[in-house]
Amino acid sequence: MCGIALIIHGVRFDLSSLLINSTFPVPKSEQLVFTIADLRAALRRRGPDSLGSWKLLLHSTVSSCLPELEIASSIEEVKEESCSEDERNCFSLANGRTESQFSTMPSSAAELHFFGASLQLRGISPIVQPLIDSSKNILLYNGEIFGGIDIGGEENDGEVLLQLLGECRSCSPYLHKTNNFDRMGEGSVPDILSRIKGPWAIIYWQESSKTLWFGRDAFGRRSLLVHWPTVADSRFLLSSVSPVSSDFEAENGTTKLNFWEELPCGIYSISIDAPKLDGLFLGEVKKHEWTNAILEELIKWERTSVEPKPEELHISSSKTLTRKHDSHSVNSDALPSKSGPMQASNSVLAQTVLMALKESVMRRSSLHTIFQAGRHDVENELVPVAVLFSGGLDSMIIAALLHECLDPSYDIDLLNVSFDGRSAPDRISAKAGLNELRRIAPSRKWKLVEIDADLPTLTFETKHVMSLLNPANTYMDLNIGIALWLAAGGDGWVYEENSNYNDEDRQCIKYKSKARILLVGSGADEQCAGYGRHRTKYRNGSWLALHEEMKLDMQRIWKRNLGRDDRCIADNGKEARFPFLDEDVIKILLGIPLWEVTNLDQPSGVGDKKILREVAELLGLSEAAALPKRAIQFGSRIARESNRKNYGSNRAANQASAGSAVIHKQLDMA
Template identity: 65%
Template sequence: MCGIALIISGVRFQLSSLIGDSTPQTEQKPVFSIDDLKAALRRRGPDSLGAKKLLLQPRISRPFDDREIASLVGKQEAIETDDCYLQQCGDKSRNFGLANGRTVNLQSELTEKHKAAAEFHFIGATLQLRGTSPIVQPLVDSSRNILVYNGEIFGGICTRSEENDTEILLQALESCGDASGKKFSVIEESSRTLWFGRDAFGRRSLLVHWPTADDSRFLLSSVSPVSPLEQSSDLEVENRINGRKFWEELPSGIYSMNVDAPSGDGFLVSDVRKHEWADSMLQELINWERACVEPRPEDLHTSRCKTLTVQQGEQLAYSSMPPPESGPTQAPLLVAAETVLIALRESVRRRSSLHTIFQADTRGLEKEHVPMAILFSGGLDSMILAALLNECLDPRYEIDLLNVSFDGQSAPDRISAKAGVKELRNIAPSRKWQLVRIDSDLSTLTHETKHVMSLISPANTYMDLNIGIALWLAAAGDGWVCEGDDEDYLHVRYRSKARILLVGSGADEQCAGYGRHRTKYKNGSWRGLHEEMKLDMQRIWKRNLGRDDRCIADNGKEARFPFLDEEVIKVLLDIPLWEVTDLDQPSGTGDKKILREASAISFIWLTCFFRVAQLLGLYEAATLPKRAIQFGSRIARESNRKNFGSNRAANQASAGSVVINTKSGLP
């Protein structure tokens, strides 16, 4: 994983079914060049970067005779065409594009019509995290199929320890067939179809440029490159062409693009179609419907009695007194807690298993090796991930806890992170936990801010920028650590070398962790809360994950999202909403109840009825209120002062949703 790009030119696109009326297309100077895209991907520090160019000609209606062939031999280069296809398979994750290429016969090679050929440029940047042999994308199989793939396989296809998942995916696609048993490499040879897509929840960034009159090419890219317009500091122009953004987040899903010539015209045309997911379970998760939304009075009474029992039990456990015996009324609570815990642990295990991490260099197994890091605030979600990672990762390896602050040691996230790492050292004293303190000053980040603005694009609000800067700095892992547990001891400069970063995205959306969830509950009761949570999950690809992935990947790191594992989502959806959250309770208590109450016990498995994080031995984290990274790091406060004059003025202007004003200079 690192990033991919695809550029198609020389094709007339019919896109009305996807983006409304298509704009008449004329040839204009491109906003981004191929080299721009390569540079943007190369900046991420991939282990390899490769590209492949293919030409696709219009079909010819008659053969050439010998004299025509003789007159053209030696004047034309052999032209390689590509009949494109990508087969949907069982794996549900990440971005892909596939093409089947073959050498055309001599008559086709020599046709003058090659001047109107479509060009396909495939670019693949690989941050190799799996397999024992280095690879360079795009990959080509024995049938001349081409694959560029941005992601990791965590289910659906079995991969062995020595295998690279991109190679395994290509083999699986080549062996797929239709209902008649024919291989797609055969039946698609004449279909001239390209398949591309983005996973169901948008965990990997994939931007699209639909052809316009200003730039008639079709582009897909993991990141928006820096354009000449951006270099002129006119970011508003850079992000928009004739009132429309150049880049858009590609909606999650599977797409196909058939490329062929219309009768009597000779030019290649294409329509783009979006397809439904074939996996019924995945479609249910996308629809995000919960069976039990509105409780009966007796359901609420039973649930709150259990909560009271849990609170009494955690106080007994924390004071080292024998816990109360569990009776029949606690059994449902235990089942829900254990089910969530098992699903989360398995999700973390799949994303942290050492055999899935690229180890061609055996020196990487030294004790000092840091295979993984966690975006760490010391709050509930990151503490749960840390405790689970400790269970899944060999104890000889260090774990870096990356914490960013714009207010030194006074930022809320810094305070909770310091408390959190002490708690982790108590429950896992044999593990070396590295709290990496990343301190920054917004006023000194002029160049960096400009760069992050290009990364978050097409997002363009101050909230997006604040989150993007905080994530970008945290992922870089460039800060300082304390030698020893004493905070007054020697401070040492440190830069995390971990290339995999666990992130808690998805926990708040699924467990009602945002303030607006409480508002919706008060205004619309349980049904209103459910609809708001459903909206959050169905737009997380657009509002959150693409932006976050681009900011993290820019540092040569891969973000992995255990809370967004399909099995975790399914388990949480199967639990009644009133057991997941109880927003009649105060902030820091009822929100994310199924996670919060489970984090309060400081000893693993002390009682049989405490919920997820209680089973992990985390007590202090359970009492912390939810804080988004822009608030916990205090970048939002500094941004408000800089751009609006004060927090009060920013709040009056609803600063988080205000579009960045680039005409008055960079923020």
């Protein structure tokens, strides 16, 4: 999947259990207006293999047994081409329901409109979402199942999930009013979703209980935006991405709207009850507990060994220095010897992390039958998986592991973006990284895709990325978003494989990566103390303060990073996958003493992300193991160009704290 969405109207929502004020009015000047056509367009431009839409109609009937109202439902397919102008106006999202809605909807009726855009990467038969089973259960699934639920090599995970969810026991209205619905056990919808290893966002209608389930995985690796009902707009909306509003955002390039927010990670339900005196159905919204104990531990992100004893820290520092001193002795053609000086530095802990990361990359690069059945490329030109590549520590580890996991007949694209041509730090390190990868894996055909950009000329692109960022709204978000969006597009240049990068006469070829899976290094810095603020926290408050800062980073990564990144990458018809955020990798890293993960008494490039530097050496990446951390907005130099454009200079931007400044004015990108 590459995008899902839902619009509900005709339901009065009870949000009291979420402590959300559902009656807060939006000023008329800040109302967001978009149509169903806009929503479809936002999903369609992601390049899906299919785009489907269904409407679920609910209406009240009198029970034959008791004198009370029951809910009846019917489902109808909405052909994409059949969306009339009247229907578009009917779903215009401003000022609540329009006159046409009141006149066309029957009394005591509610409507749920489901949208699903599928980028199919699994299964032998084409699918079109929403998926509907014989019991009229409806599933929209944007994700991948890498474990927890068995998926056959020729099966589609969405179809398997629909079958499992269809077997879940129904929840009666009585259970809605008890704690049993809050803490459901084995065989329930929360139980099935809690078992999934991998990124996901879901919208699921359970027909038997008239309950809508929705949510996103515990780390928020897939975007899902929510609009909670307000006085100005009483609808409930979910969407992977915010559509571009033709009459506001497209003109201004920015927005002050607070229409959308990132849905907090978790599993939610809306149980629909029959209409009361006001003629509207009642929807009670609840959030449910995870039923997987191991997952709960990962969410809490507690590490048992945080503060070392003096002797433990001394031993750890000695290993780091030994590794640094002996790095020149690493055999470039094989893993380091299991005896000798490297034995002390390349510890069992690093070996454990290496194996967990390799399994993670293997799960995320396993090619299923759909690739073989649907490809039109020549065998030796097929590039199914690419890497977001800066040449830094994290992307080098991912690239080296991908080489070990992927069939040798496939090329690997390394996508590198620069806003300063050859001079950007990430371009320089990417070239050096390519040479190191060629040294340890000479049989692999690597393609460094050089994507060059000039920020002042990206007028349309910048405004478009701003719509993808929503609700993220800072200049730092914009800089990162543009860099990710361009990199994921993969539209650049490659040089002849035997060309020397020091040769001014090298031959270059225009190239656009067709890889639909993009491996990204997100989560490495949060888990292994790669940010400058981690060093500051350690110096000011020692190990415990460092742990708390890393914990905060992991528990807010869904809101600050992953939703934004997923939207920017998916817009290019690519699926972002995050090997460092695999559940097993997180568990392994949490089980390692903090001082073995990082040692911030050591200088940058040595003690920070210490465990990953040891992993890099085990892979033969001795040069990458010594590289300092550099964020994409700085390594690509988009931050510098943005500062010059919007503030006149880097100094002025720094004085204004430009990175965290909210975008509050119309951008003139000409």
